Amino acid sequence: MTTLLWNLFYLLVFPGLLFSVAVGLLLAGLDRKLVARMQRRVGPPLLQPWYDFLKCCGKETIIPRHAKRAVYLAAPVVGFVALLTVSLFLPVMGFTAFSTVADLVVILYLLTLTSAAMIVGAAASGSPFAGVGLSREMVSILSYELPLVLVILAVGRAAGESAGGVTFSLAVIGEYQAANGPLITHWSLIPAALAMLFVIPCEIGMHPFDVAEAETEICEGTLAEYSGPPLALFRLTHAVKMYTMTALFCALFLGGLTTGVPALDAVILVALCAVLTFVTMSLPHAACARFKVEQVFKFYWTVVAALAALSLILVWLGL
Numbered sequence: 149m150t151t152l153l154w155n156l157f158y159l160l161v162f163p164g165l166l167f168s169v170a171v172g173l174l175l176a177g178l179d180r181k182l183v184a185r186m187q188r189r190v191g192p193p194l195l196q197p198w199y200d201f202l203k204c205c206g207k208e209t210i211i212p213r214h215a216k217r218a219v220y221l222a223a224p225v226v227g228f229v230a231l232l233t234v235s236l237f238l239p240v241m242g243f244t245a246f247s248t249v250a251d252l253v254v255i256l257y258l259l260t261l262t263s264a265a266m267i268v269g270a271a272a273s274g275s276p277f278a279g280v281g282l283s284r285e286m287v288s289i290l291s292y293e294l295p296l297v298l299v300i301l302a303v304g305r306a307a308g309e310s311a312g313g314v315t316f317s318l319a320v321i322g323e324y325q326a327a328n329g330p331l332i333t334h335w336s337l338i339p340a341a342l343a344m345l346f347v348i349p350c351e352i353g354m355h356p357f358d359v360a361e362a363e364t365e366i367c368e369g370t371l372a373e374y375s376g377p378p379l380a381l382f383r384l385t386h387a388v389k390m391y392t393m394t395a396l397f398c399a400l401f402l403g404g405l406t407t408g409v410p411a412l413d414a415v416i417l418v419a420l421c422a423v424l425t426f427v428t429m430s431l432p433h434a435a436c437a438r439f440k441v442e443q444v445f446k447f448y449w450t451v452v453a454a455l456a457a458l459s460l461i462l463v464w465l466g467l
Contacts, residue, residue: 158245168235172388173197175425186434209376214274223269224381230261238395241413242406252316270370281369285360291448292350298456302340303400305463325404332401340459341401346452348393348428356436394421
């Protein structure tokens with residue numbers, strides 16, 4: 149009974165639903181505020197994403213006439229639940245709710261499922277704008293998946309080298325960093341860390357890599373026909389993904405650091421996620437124009453994939 153209660157706490161409070169949603173919406177508000185300041189605007193309040201989410205929940209859900217109703221309504225729920233599950237595997241510095249021997253494989257599949265849910269929802273809406281958006285979303289997935297897999301292989305090889313193989317366990321990676329220092333300080337993995345920093349905004353769908361949404365081009369793209377609570381859930385998923393991707397970077401390259409106090413560790417993690425939000429999302433948003441679809445694909449399969457592959461080669465050679 150005690151185990152069940154603890155599992156419910158992990159799922160609903162920390163590091164699951166409540167913590168992930170609170171931090172995700174905080175990072176979303178921080179990003180909007182930072183971009184506004186860099187553009188010499190006052191910007192919205194820090195809690196504006198909360199207000200937007202609650203207001204959207206109170207709106208009417210309009211289902212297009214030609215939409216596949218069940219799939220249309222289920223897609224945002226599936227995407228959010230998949231992403232929420234990712235947060236349960238991510239270590240909060242020294243604390244981990246659930247751990248397996250292949251955490252990174254599970255996380256990779258769940259992140260893909262989250263994106264796939266948006267694609268399926270867009271297809272079920274029957275909108276031509278959503279059709280263009282989902283095709284662009286598929287290109288984005290193909291763009292960043294290769295570099296992300298190469299980064300995971302490089303980190304897994306570095307942490308599992310002592311065992312003579314590749315590890316996909318975040319617990320093992322954290323233990324390795326606790327004994328040998330954060331992996332970002334290992335020169336052979338610096339290119340992989342840079343590649344991961346490029347992967348984060350495209351995985352989340354942030355400007356300048358938001359080709360699937362592109363409000364000024366295809367009228368919200370994949371979300372063109374969504375409204376009310378389903379739209380609110382998609383927006384919430386977007387915010388939570390800001391937390392999960394930055395926390396994943398911390399686990400891969402800044403792990404092994406802990407104060408021994410879970411509450412303080414959580415505060416430190418949120419601070420690190422806020423810094424990464426500024427570096428990977430706010431700064432590029434304010435400085436760059438939106439990429440074209442073909443530019444995104446070319447950039448990730450050349451520059452970003454090359455950085456990740458370089459680290460993988462260096463680590464595999466034991467350099």
